Amino acid sequence: MSTETRVINIDGMTCGGCVKSVDSALTQLEGVQSVEVDLEGNKASVTYDSSAVAVDAIVEAIEEAGFDAVVAGE
8 A cells, every 4th residue: 555645625615514525525435544525725635556546536525526626836
């Protein structure tokens, strides 16, 4: 297992419901171990098994939930 933690910048979150949507979308992905969504910082810190899920799939899951997402630093 290869555990990584990445910060994903998220645009479009405005309330606690948005946080729940992002959290739910990410925790359903196989390989995601923990998610911390920061509404004020417009970001999520995601710890995951990179051999089970790609960071691109994490970004895609956030976008499918209705938000714009990009890996911080990219």
